Amino acid sequence: MTSFNPKTIGLALLAPAIAIILSILVTTAVIAAVGSSPGEFWSTMFEMPKPRLRVDIVNQTAMIYIAAVAAAIGFRMGLFNIGLEGQYTIASFAAASFAGAAYLGGFANVAASIIVAMVVGAAWSGIAGILKTTRGVSEVISTIMLNAIAVTLVGYFLNNYGVKEGNTVHTKNLEPGSTLGGFAPFEDRDGEIWALSIIAVLVGVGFWVLLNKTRFGYDLRASGQSESAALASGINPKRMILVSMMLSGAVAGLIWLPALFGGARNYGTSFQVGLGFLGIAVALLGRNRPLGMLFGALLFAFLSVKSNDLTFSTDVSPSIVQITQGVAVLAVVVTYEVVRRWRTRLEQRAVSRELAEAREATA
Amino acid sequence: MRRLTKLSAVAAVAALALAGCGGSDSEGGGGDKPAASDDVCKTADGDGPKIGLAYDVGGRGDQSFNDSAYAGLEKAVTDFDATCIEGEATDGEAESAREDRLRNMAENGATAIIGVGFAYSESVNAVAPDFPEVNFAVIDGFDPDETANDNVAYLGFAEEQGSFLVGVAAAEKSKSGTIGFVGGVNNDLIQKFEAGYTAGAKAANPDIKVEVAYIQESDLAGFGDPAGGKAAATGEFDKGADVVYHAAGGSGSGVFDAAVEAGEGNYAIGVDSDQYLTATDAQKPFILTSMLKRVDTATYDFAKSIDEGKALVSYTVYDLKADGVGYSKSGGFVDDIAADIDGYKDKIIGGEIKVPTKP
Numbered sequence: 040m041t042s043f044n045p046k047t048i049g050l051a052l053l054a055p056a057i058a059i060i061l062s063i064l065v066t067t068a069v070i071a072a073v074g075s076s077p078g079e080f081w082s083t084m085f086e087m088p089k090p091r092l093r094v095d096i097v098n099q100t101a102m103i104y105i106a107a108v109a110a111a112i113g114f115r116m117g118l119f120n121i122g123l124e125g126q127y128t129i130a131s132f133a134a135a136s137f138a139g140a141a142y143l144g145g146f147a148n149v150a151a152s153i154i155v156a157m158v159v160g161a162a163w164s165g166i167a168g169i170l171k172t173t174r175g176v177s178e179v180i181s182t183i184m185l186n187a188i189a190v191t192l193v194g195y196f197l198n199n200y201g202v203k204e205g206n207t208v209h210t211k212n213l214e215p216g217s218t219l220g221g222f223a224p225f226e227d228r229d230g231e232i233w234a235l236s237i238i239a240v241l242v243g244v245g246f247w248v249l250l251n252k253t254r255f256g257y258d259l260r261a262s263g264q265s266e267s268a269a270l271a272s273g274i275n276p277k278r279m280i281l282v283s284m285m286l287s288g289a290v291a292g293l294i295w296l297p298a299l300f301g302g303a304r305n306y307g308t309s310f311q312v313g314l315g316f317l318g319i320a321v322a323l324l325g326r327n328r329p330l331g332m333l334f335g336a337l338l339f340a341f342l343s344v345k346s347n348d349l350t351f352s353t354d355v356s357p358s359i360v361q362i363t364q365g366v367a368v369l370a371v372v373v374t375y376e377v378v379r380r381w382r383t384r385l386e387q388r389a390v391s392r393e394l395a396e397a398r399e400a401t402a
Numbered sequence: 403m404r405r406l407t408k409l410s411a412v413a414a415v416a417a418l419a420l421a422g423c424g425g426s427d428s429e430g431g432g433g434d435k436p437a438a439s440d441d442v443c444k445t446a447d448g449d450g451p452k453i454g455l456a457y458d459v460g461g462r463g464d465q466s467f468n469d470s471a472y473a474g475l476e477k478a479v480t481d482f483d484a485t486c487i488e489g490e491a492t493d494g495e496a497e498s499a500r501e502d503r504l505r506n507m508a509e510n511g512a513t514a515i516i517g518v519g520f521a522y523s524e525s526v527n528a529v530a531p532d533f534p535e536v537n538f539a540v541i542d543g544f545d546p547d548e549t550a551n552d553n554v555a556y557l558g559f560a561e562e563q564g565s566f567l568v569g570v571a572a573a574e575k576s577k578s579g580t581i582g583f584v585g586g587v588n589n590d591l592i593q594k595f596e597a598g599y600t601a602g603a604k605a606a607n608p609d610i611k612v613e614v615a616y617i618q619e620s621d622l623a624g625f626g627d628p629a630g631g632k633a634a635a636t637g638e639f640d641k642g643a644d645v646v647y648h649a650a651g652g653s654g655s656g657v658f659d660a661a662v663e664a665g666e667g668n669y670a671i672g673v674d675s676d677q678y679l680t681a682t683d684a685q686k687p688f689i690l691t692s693m694l695k696r697v698d699t700a701t702y703d704f705a706k707s708i709d710e711g712k713a714l715v716s717y718t719v720y721d722l723k724a725d726g727v728g729y730s731k732s733g734g735f736v737d738d739i740a741a742d743i744d745g746y747k748d749k750i751i752g753g754e755i756k757v758p759t760k761p
Contacts, residue, residue, distance in 0.1 A: 091505070095498045187621075194620020198589065205544025205556075206520045206591045228532045230498065303497065308521050313494030343495075347502050350489045351510065357492050 106318020
């Protein structure tokens with residue numbers, strides 16, 4: 040479809056470049072408007088992160104990236120799975136409960152818990168898939184509602200079956216043999232890169248292979264681009280919707296597992312909410328491409344982690360980076376569309392010029 | 403105004419302007435002042451201890467939990483020539499962000515670091531062993547593992563005792579014989595409020611009927627849902643209740659609105675800080691009293707222990723005796739029954755009355 044000439048690559052990079060510049064400008068304007076110093080803000084943000092923050096950035100990137108891939112699987116099919124948040128909440132809770140119960144020991148426990156998380160995530164998103172294929176319920180509506188139901192269910196189970204401690208409640212702690220820890224690139228107190236962050240790499244590579252090297256991936260892309268064309272070429276659209284929805288949920292189930300086995304030990308106060316929505320934003324930012332999303336996940340992780348420094352060296356609130364992130368996503372969506380139209384016009388002009396030349400030649 | 407977002411300051415100022423900031427009545431409320439406009443940490447330059455205050459989500463300006471901690475910090479800075487650093491939490495942040503905040507404070511020379519809210523329990527537990535020379539405290543916190551930390555204090559409150567007193571006030575002020583309770587989330591912590599409130603009401607009037615409603619079964623959103631609070635309270639007013647106590651954080655403003663709509667003769671009771679002081683002019687005549695949870699006392703106390711070189715460690719419960727909980731008299735609605743309430747207070751302090759923590 041596209042050839043690798045410098046002009047196409049330049050055009051492909053143009054949109055994200057404009058988006059980033061735009062988000063920097065808007066953030067700067069907002070900071071200046073409330074009377075703080077944008078210079079101070081940017082110099083703090085772009086300062087080299089301390090070792091422990093570098094570790095955090097890697098860990099956060101991994102989790103956000105898994106979430107982005109989960110979102111992208113749906114997006115490539117034309118399905119808006121807004122329910123990642125609920126899917127990974129309930130899957131994380133299920134995996135933490137299973138792992139905490141210690142039916143199995145050591146690594147077998149970890150492996151089984153990963154499967155539990157994927158199955159529960161797939162089952163939860165499958166509900167939305169079945170509703171869409173049998174009753175025609177929009178997945179946007181059903182997944183948002185399932186988010187609320189997941190949070191309530193998890194709360195109910197935690198309240199009734201969780202371990203109470205102080206004012207909080209959590210699932211049973213993992214046995215020491217089932218925690219994986221990770222790899223500490225700096226001093227011990229700077230923290231570890233969680234072992235299961237490797238899931239992000241596997242998921243990323245798997246996504247690329249699935250899309251580009253398998254029949255299923257072809258069906259997925261075809262259905263996403265034109266459902267009627269897909270139907271004409273013998274693809275069962277209902278089956279595709281259900282399968283891709285469940286696949287998206289299964290990957291979503293993996294999102295928080297690196298943290299669970301890396302340091303959290305249980306599902307409780309340390310459970311990180313919001314990764315599902317971050318994943319959707321990063322999938323949009325990265326245009327559902329494996330490499331693009333990696334860049335997006337890294338950018339978002341960097342901004343979130345580094346924003347903590349703001350409270351110490353500036354008077355800008357760390358929440359400001361959410362504006363940067365939001366504008367980046369909005370801008371990328373808009374600029375891609377603008378660049379796409381501009382490119383189409385360039386192509387049309389090139390074609391009509393060639394046609395005119397051909398006509399002259401024959402005349 | 404260092405470290406406090408100017409954005410939220412603008413919002414807070416706007417909210418205060420709309421709310422009609424007023425009322426210099428400080429009786430019972432101690433150091434409660436609506437969102438201070440300047441930041442004591444920016445100007446403090448004494449040679450006392452350096453205090454780090456890590457806020458919960460919401461941060462300065464929430465007119466409740468976090469502001470109360472700040473009030474304690476402000477007092478500590480004046481009394482002990484202390485300096486301070488503040489750190490703000492963001493919604494949905496990672497556990498590692500909380501840890502990083504605490505480490506940053508320790509590395510910047512803080513010798514007393516306070517995590518405001520139980521969410522800091524885990525992160526303090528992870529950070530404290532790396533800084534043995536620094537003392538930590540967690541408000542409402544607990545030690546999440548078996549190894550005791552000898553440089554961490556867990557500061558809890560006997561919320562049921564304070565709730566008992568406002569329960570007495572509710573029962574004595576009720577004409578209909580029915581009162582109500584609105585909880586934000588049906589968990590152990592909020593059930594403590596309900597249990598104390600009901601026990602207090604029954605002590606003052608054994609025939610009293612208590613309507614109980616929770617906004618959410620488990621979702622913490624129940625603490626930030628004024629519409630839900632209003633619906634729950636309106637339901638109780640409709641069932642004949644004429645005093646409704648809320649333990650629902652930010653949802654409480656909806657409970658106040660419900661009392662306003664229920665009309666004269668109906669009241670709501672506030673929680674955590676003296677909410678009469680921050681309520682709107684329309685709401686003020688309907689706020690009977692507030693159950694005070696003195697986060698400022700706990701914060702100040704911890705700073706004091708550091709200043710005196712006898713750092714608090716392990717669990718401390720702030721109860722009526724320690725002036726850690728109480729009730730407010732702002733507005734003068736309970737002045738006529740204050741003697742009664744104080745009588746119960748003395749009995750609780752004396753151990754004559756044991757207040758239940760479970761409904």
